Amino acid sequence: MSTKGNSVNIDVNPDVYKHDWQWKEGEYTVTRSTQWTGPGCHNGCGLLYYTKDDKLVKVEGDPYAPFNQGRLCMRCINLPEAVNHADRLKWPLKRIGERGENKWQRISWDEAYDLIVEKVKRIQKDFGPETIVGMEGTGRNICWQVPLLTYAGFGSPNFAMGFLSGDSCMVPRTSISFCVLGDLSVVDCSQFRDVRYDDPEWVVPETILVWGNNTIVSNPDGFFGHWIVDCMQRGSKLIVIDPQLTWLASRAEIWLQVRPGTDTAIAMAMMNVIIEEGLYDQDYVEKWCYGFEQLAERVKTMTPAKAAEISWVTKELIIEAARMFAQSKPGALQWGLATDMSVNGIPQAHALMCLNAICGNYETTGGNVMAREPWYMNLAYQVGYFDFLTEEMREKRIGDDVSPMHQFGTFSSTAQGDAILKAIESGKPYPIKMLWFQTTNPIANMGAEAPRVYDAIKSVDFVVVVDLFMTPTAVAAADLVLPAAMSCERNGLRTWWSPLRSSVQLTQYEECKSDETIVLELCNRLNPENCNWMDDIDLLNWRLEEGQAPVKDFTELVQKVHVWPDHHYRRHEKGLLRPDGEPGFNTPTGKIELYCTTLESFGNDPLPYYEEPPESPITTPELFKQYPLVLTTGHRSFEFFHSEHRQQKTMREFHPYPLVDIHPETAERYGISEGDWVWIENMRGRCRQKARLTATMDHRVINAEHGWWFPEEEGAEPSLFGVFNSNINNLTTQCVTGPTGYGAPYKNQICRIYKATEENSKVMPGEQVTRMGGFKYVRK
Amino acid sequence: MSANKIGFGLLINYEFCTGCHVCEIACKKELDLPVGQWGIKVLQDGPRKMANGKWEYNFLPMPTSLCDLCAERIKMGKKPTCVHHCQAGIMTYGPLEELVQKMTENPKTVLFAPR
Numbered sequence A: 001m002s003t004k005g006n007s008v009n010i011d012v013n014p015d016v017y018k019h020d021w022q023w024k025e026g027e028y029t030v031t032r033s034t035q036w037t038g039p040g041c042h043n044g045c046g047l048l049y050y051t052k053d054d055k056l057v058k059v060e061g062d063p064y065a066p067f068n069q070g071r072l073c074m075r076c077i078n079l080p081e082a083v084n085h086a087d088r089l090k091w092p093l094k095r096i097g098e099r100g101e102n103k104w105q106r107i108s109w110d111e112a113y114d115l116i117v118e119k120v121k122r123i124q125k126d127f128g129p130e131t132i133v134g135m136e137g138t139g140r141n142i143c144w145q146v147p148l149l150t151y152a153g154f155g156s157p158n159f160a161m162g163f164l165s166g167d168s169c170m171v172p173r174t175s176i177s178f179c180v181l182g183d184l185s186v187v188d189c190s191q192f193r194d195v196r197y198d199d200p201e202w203v204v205p206e207t208i209l210v211w212g213n214n215t216i217v218s219n220p221d222g223f224f225g226h227w228i229v230d231c232m233q234r235g236s237k238l239i240v241i242d243p244q245l246t247w248l249a250s251r252a253e254i255w256l257q258v259r260p261g262t263d264t265a266i267a268m269a270m271m272n273v274i275i276e277e278g279l280y281d282q283d284y285v286e287k288w289c290y291g292f293e294q295l296a297e298r299v300k301t302m303t304p305a306k307a308a309e310i311s312w313v314t315k316e317l318i319i320e321a322a323r324m325f326a327q328s329k330p331g332a333l334q335w336g337l338a339t340d341m342s343v344n345g346i347p348q349a350h351a352l353m354c355l356n357a358i359c360g361n362y363e364t365t366g367g368n369v370m371a372r373e374p375w376y377m378n379l380a381y382q383v384g385y386f387d388f389l390t391e392e393m394r395e396k397r398i399g400d401d402v403s404p405m406h407q408f409g410t411f412s413s414t415a416q417g418d419a420i421l422k423a424i425e426s427g428k429p430y431p432i433k434m435l436w437f438q439t440t441n442p443i444a445n446m447g448a449e450a451p452r453v454y455d456a457i458k459s460v461d462f463v464v465v466v467d468l469f470m471t472p473t474a475v476a477a478a479d480l481v482l483p484a485a486m487s488c489e490r491n492g493l494r495t496w497w498s499p500l501r502s503s504v505q506l507t508q509y510e511e512c513k514s515d516e517t518i519v520l521e522l523c524n525r526l527n528p529e530n531c532n533w534m535d536d537i538d539l540l541n542w543r544l545e546e547g548q549a550p551v552k553d554f555t556e557l558v559q560k561v562h563v564w565p566d567h568h569y570r571r572h573e574k575g576l577l578r579p580d581g582e583p584g585f586n587t588p589t590g591k592i593e594l595y596c597t598t599l600e601s602f603g604n605d606p607l608p609y610y611e612e613p614p615e616s617p618i619t620t621p622e623l624f625k626q627y628p629l630v631l632t633t634g635h636r637s638f639e640f641f642h643s644e645h646r647q648q649k650t651m652r653e654f655h656p657y658p659l660v661d662i663h664p665e666t667a668e669r670y671g672i673s674e675g676d677w678v679w680i681e682n683m684r685g686r687c688r689q690k691a692r693l694t695a696t697m698d699h700r701v702i703n704a705e706h707g708w709w710f711p712e713e714e715g716a717e718p719s720l721f722g723v724f725n726s727n728i729n730n731l732t733t734q735c736v737t738g739p740t741g742y743g744a745p746y747k748n749q750i751c752r753i754y755k756a757t758e759e760n761s762k763v764m765p766g767e768q769v770t771r772m773g774g775f776k777y778v779r780k
Numbered sequence B: 001m002s003a004n005k006i007g008f009g010l011l012i013n014y015e016f017c018t019g020c021h022v023c024e025i026a027c028k029k030e031l032d033l034p035v036g037q038w039g040i041k042v043l044q045d046g047p048r049k050m051a052n053g054k055w056e057y058n059f060l061p062m063p064t065s066l067c068d069l070c071a072e073r074i075k076m077g078k079k080p081t082c083v084h085h086c087q088a089g090i091m092t093y094g095p096l097e098e099l100v101q102k103m104t105e106n107p108k109t110v111l112f113a114p115r
């Protein structure tokens, strides 16, 4: 089952590249596999590992992987540098100094497990299993493993995604998608069939609406970003909504330079135009959409003129974009993380789905298709939840009282990061006694209000970190640090979305273990009646069997590398989306719910609405005089994935410092030149990054990088690898979310900037946070 | 046939070069180049606003004098690593005559004949 037509790398030499899973090339063993682990992104590209004497020597893209068709991004090409890096964690380490001193003692795995088991048992007995929280970072192949450990091993309902405020990465979008569409949709770049662009049934999207997303850099959630470029080369036109001119925006027919956080106003105004001018797909709306009249009423309140005033995009451009999108057959919507990162995130995602729906673009070829895990391989964040916990224990999950949507979210069953933070701080509803961090580095990265998260994690009795390198989070808070294996050192499987793929262990680095192995070995010791897998392969076989995947076992999957399920278009017409086999979408009304009955039943607004960011020129005009710039953050760069890759010298050659994008006029106003260190500051704190002047920003907006720390700097406090000095999360907030508990304003803050001088750099943020009680403000 | 003789080259469709740096890093790994050295360097023009209000924003990868057209790989029957991995799929390796022919089919292309 391999690809035939390869539209990117045509004429691959079959004497060199084989369809087998493994062969010899000179002195190397070549293995076809998948990369879907740290360090690197969510995608699961197919690659060829070149190994020799138990060592990874080089990596090539697998031309027979239909997903990436031989291509790789910087991060995977540079994998050998990561895998063979001398600074990697090599064996379990136990803290011997105080927290923050960065003093460790090597111990064996057995000693580490014994220590964990002893602590866990004592905490379970004295305080209850629920006081143990399992956390993970970005969702790679830890996203069913950590819940498994939390539920089956610790016996706690509290699995959470780091301290990500408002769960603002994909989860808001996914949860509302399940309510409105009954599924989660992605742009159809023919990624669901192995023949890819040669599929005779596939048509190229006429227009792709790229909303808040620079796909070529960010490779969003199982979507290979350059597929958009493939479509462009085959004729797709673009409309791009972004505060900054991305390369995609430079190639777009229309670029809407939005004020961060105001996207919903634009989406509603576009619908206003499309409905007023009768450009919507009347047939599709009649047959497949619910609540069109109410939506039409609602969007009347958002005229293009009003949206223009709110969003800083001209009325003419909004109208033009609306007409162009509505008249494209098919149109497609590519949305990004920006959708989740505002308190208006849920209504924004809802608005975007309505916009796409009234243009008739769901389940059409070249439009948006409902993405599903192959077979029943539901390996998202909810594995084992219902099986391993009693009803009584499930009800103790922290954050369920935030909103019914949070409680009943269908995609994720997670405790809310903000609520966990508050529980640590207040001891309510009960104290938190243990934190388990598996490849998450919240004070460098996903935790907004990083100094506050730092205080919280330091105060918890027992903290374990599993990671690839010694991180700022580990030095600050860990009692025990465990070394995780990288890609070619572990057996794993990958869905999210099609196809089902394998990754296979080829080498062993020191005493590192795969996340699967750590989870099951610990589960085995903690709760053998729940978890009696022999080893990682046994565990994977269990997943394959549960999912009814069409392979005998993991060994067969390894040899097949990729396994493709069938794919059909227009499944809503054929009764293929609903469990009852009726035509329609998998929602209560069987239709796409423009008027969302699920939101209504939760007591939330059933229609899209616009809400200002909590701190903005309009919401807080007085504060804005002091902090007269809009701050957006969190955009990606080619070299890094979140806080990873900073220790690779090749990546740092390309990108040595954190960069803040500033319009030249703004820079001039504040006496800032290209390459100056600049302080970025607001009510909560400050950090410094280097100025990059670019005329493509609105002069009222600056764009700062996230995820920075400096592995080359001192690890012990007050430095913590310099993590607070350039940390944009000194400025963002925790516990300020949308009414559903989803969505937080990471990307729409306010700030001021000034040039860093010796005088104003005497007390650096690291010192301020770790030695002087932090920045002075009242925490919400 | 030895590849780094005049007669072979790289054709680049720079309309779709996204500036993703993959050719640069792939080449660095292939030639084992130290910090500061490049076998191919991606040059950038813009972003700058033009009189018509549109933005000019182009990347152009330029092979340097260190490029040997991946002689080792070509000998093995592989493509140059920059061509193999280019995320936009816009680089083609081949005999110059063929590439010139291809140039006529696509606007915004450049042809390099490194040696």
Ligand code: SF4
Pocket: A035, A036, A040, A041, A042, A043, A044, A045, A068, A071, A072, A073, A074, A075, A076, A077, A219
């Ligand atoms: S997108 Fe890049 S980092 Fe992610 S799997 Fe593919 S090559 Fe690796």
Ligand code: SF4
Pocket: B023, B026, B027, B028, B030, B031, B039, B040, B063, B064, B066, B067, B068, B069, B070, B080, B081, B082, B083
């Ligand atoms: S052909 Fe090979 S040596 Fe030349 S630029 Fe490309 S990767 Fe470098």
Ligand code: SF4
Pocket: B016, B017, B018, B019, B020, B021, B022, B023, B024, B042, B059, B061, B085, B086, B087, B088, B089, B090, B091
């Ligand atoms: S790899 Fe391709 S798209 Fe990326 S910078 Fe090089 S030529 Fe451009």
